[in-house]
Amino acid sequence: MGGETILVVDDNPINLKLVRVLLSGDGYDVCAAQDAEEALVILQSRQPRLILMDLQLPGMDGYELTRRLKGADATRNIFIVALTSYAMKGDHEKALDAGCDGYVTKPIDTNALLRTVAQCLALTRGAA
Numbered sequence: 001m002g003g004e005t006i007l008v009v010d011d012n013p014i015n016l017k018l019v020r021v022l023l024s025g026d027g028y029d030v031c032a033a034q035d036a037e038e039a040l041v042i043l044q045s046r047q048p049r050l051i052l053m054d055l056q057l058p059g060m061d062g063y064e065l066t067r068r069l070k071g072a073d074a075t076r077n078i079f080i081v082a083l084t085s086y087a088m089k090g091d092h093e094k095a096l097d098a099g100c101d102g103y104v105t106k107p108i109d110t111n112a113l114l115r116t117v118a119q120c121l122a123l124t125r126g127a128a
Contacts, residue, residue: 004121005029005046009039009062010054010083015106019052019083022110023117036060043075049124050117052104055084055095063098070099079120083108 006028010016016032023030031046033039035057051069055062062082069075081102082095092103104116 003027003029004050005031005048006117007031007033007039007042007046007048007051008083009033009036009051009057009065011035011057012054015054015083015108018108018110019113022108022113026114026117028117036062036065039065043069048078050120051078051080052083052117053080053100055082063094066095066099077124079124081116081120083113 006023008016008019008023008030010019011034013034016034020030020032031042031048033042036059039051053062053066057065062084066080069078069080079101080099081104082100083104083106084091084095085106095103102116102120104113
């Protein structure tokens with residue numbers, strides 16, 4: 001369902017632009033951050049329903065940011081999906097252990113990403 005806010009956190013400008021264009025084209029309100037610190041600033045004024053989180057970020061990585069967000073009252077209910085090139089055995093479990101609610105690997109399959117976003121948002125509506 002369009003209009004819902006999604007935060008994309010990715011330090012790769014090409015990936016950030018691809019996901020932003022894809023989701024905006026599907027009617028979502030997309031905000032973007034290139035690192036954890038920028039994401040935290042955005043979260044002070046915006047409350048997305050979903051965060052697409054790159055796990056390999058400069059400075060604070062996506063695992064630590066996810067743990068912090070899931071540990072804070074104001075952000076613990078935001079659905080977080082790892083959007084990552086980590087695809088080795090155990091990486092999926094590591095993302096879930098950090099608090100991610102889902103996991104999508106790169107390179108991005110645009111159709112699969114849109115389906116995943118729609119499914120995640122449907123789950124958050126059901127929990128609201």
